Amino acid sequence: MGHRIEVMTYPSHDDVIYLAGIIDGEGSISIARSHSNRGYSPSYRVRLLVSNTYMPLLEWIQSLWGGHIWPWGGARPGEASGLWKPGFCWEIDSRPAGRIIERIRPYLRVKAAQAWLALEYLAHYLPGHGPNRLSAEELALREGFHLASLYLNRRGGRN
Secondary structure: OOOOEOOOOOOOHHHHHHHHHHHHHHEEEEEEEEOOOOOOOOEEEEEEEEEEOOHHHHHHHHHHHOEEEEEOOOOOOOOOOOOOOOOEEEEEEHHHHHHHHHHHHHHOOOOHHHHHHHHHHHHHOOOOOOHHHOOHHHHHHHHHHHHHHHHHOOOOOOO
């Protein structure tokens, strides 16, 4: 747990469809922003994540798709009292996440718009440019993708 692994087997068509259902119900597709403490411009990445309390499910995903698993941080209400099970997250990001999103996109129902946005971001992404070398226009474009991702992933529906 907490370490990345390479894909060990090739996912079947049924595996692709099943993962799409898991992502629709228990996952998220986002364009995450992180800030540097060195004064650099923020960095952005496509992030694919599944949160669950059933570790064998996350280990199955990791065995087929790579990525890493980590425990949910901090105490959640009810966890200390034993009312809640400990939670875990499987995560993969950037281009590897994009390759998975390309495969599951035809089967997504709830998160189809997030998948489209993530793939559009990756299509516009300029590889090989560190955060300090990005133009103001490129930073604005990436921030726009990030804000659109926040909007699509907001709580309370998409009316």
